[in-house]
Amino acid sequence: MNRPLPRRFFARPTTLVARELLGKVLAFGGASGIIVETEAYLDKDDGAAHFARGMTPRTEVIYGPPGHAYVYFIYGMYDCVNVVTEADGVAGAVLIRALEPLAGIEAMRRRRPTARRDEDLANGPGKLTRALGIKVAHNGVDLTKGPIAIHQPQHAGPFEIAVTPRIGIRKSADLPLRFFIKGNRFVSRVKMKV
DNA sequence: AGTTCGATCGCCT
DNA sequence: GGCGATCGAACTG
Numbered sequence: 001m002n003r004p005l006p007r008r009f010f011a012r013p014t015t016l017v018a019r020e021l022l023g024k025v026l027a028f029g030g031a032s033g034i035i036v037e038t039e040a041y042l043d044k045d046d047g048a049a050h051f052a053r054g055m056t057p058r059t060e061v062i063y064g065p066p067g068h069a070y071v072y073f074i075y076g077m078y079d080c081v082n083v084v085t086e087a088d089g090v091a092g093a094v095l096i097r098a099l100e101p102l103a104g105i106e107a108m109r110r111r112r113p114t115a116r117r118d119e120d121l122a123n124g125p126g127k128l129t130r131a132l133g134i135k136v137a138h139n140g141v142d143l144t145k146g147p148i149a150i151h152q153p154q155h156a157g158p159f160e161i162a163v164t165p166r167i168g169i170r171k172s173a174d175l176p177l178r179f180f181i182k183g184n185r186f187v188s189r190v191k192m193k194v
Numbered sequence: 195a196g197t198t199c200g201a202t203c204g205c206c207t
Numbered sequence: 208g209g210c211g212a213t214c215g216a217a218c219t220g
Contacts, residue, residue, distance in 0.1 A: 073214080073215070075212080075213070076212070080202085123215090
């Protein structure tokens with residue numbers, strides 16, 4: 001029940017994995033949260049992907065086997081975590097953008113003292129990595145083996161999925177590749193028009 | 195070797 | 208709604 005999702009879950013089309021990651025649990029650092037928002041970054045016709053111009057030292061793990069973490073550092077301050085998708089040798093990644101805190105909320109508060117409300121703990125890609133303690137040092141780790149893991153929730157309820165363009169990108173800005181749980185208040189930019 | 199700018203956040207108005 | 212912080216990756220020359 002608490003076993004990490006198997007590699008075959010990740011070895012599928014990126015947009016499908018992005019949708020199906022919603023409602024799953026991301027756990028690390030004595031804390032966990034329900035994934036409520038994701039974005040897909042595609043191998044083809046996606047100018048916004050870090051790997052849009054091919055493999056570089058930074059994007060190497062995205063071309064490797066699925067089910068691994070791609071963690072990058074941005075704006076001189078923030079770490080963001082992606083899940084590598086598609087078959088080994090094919091690029092594809094899903095950015096985890098927001099979590100609904102589930103367990104270890106005290107640990108999250110200690111790591112994010114500026115968050116006033118529980119809604120602010122992990123409602124953004126830089127915030128959730130800070131809340132869980134995920135850093136670029138974890139780039140390339142195998143998510144099917146832990147300690148960073150994604151698993152099924154204990155109690156799964158039904159939900160609707162909303163689809164919008166991705167946040168904060170210039171290229172391929174029109175593609176509908178952002179997915180979130182409709183009505184969930186832990187999603188980033190809740191008031192953005194869908 | 196130098197420059198540009200980004201898959202962000204938090205504080206300011 | 209706007210902007211400064213802060214720095215590495217990748218592109219230019």
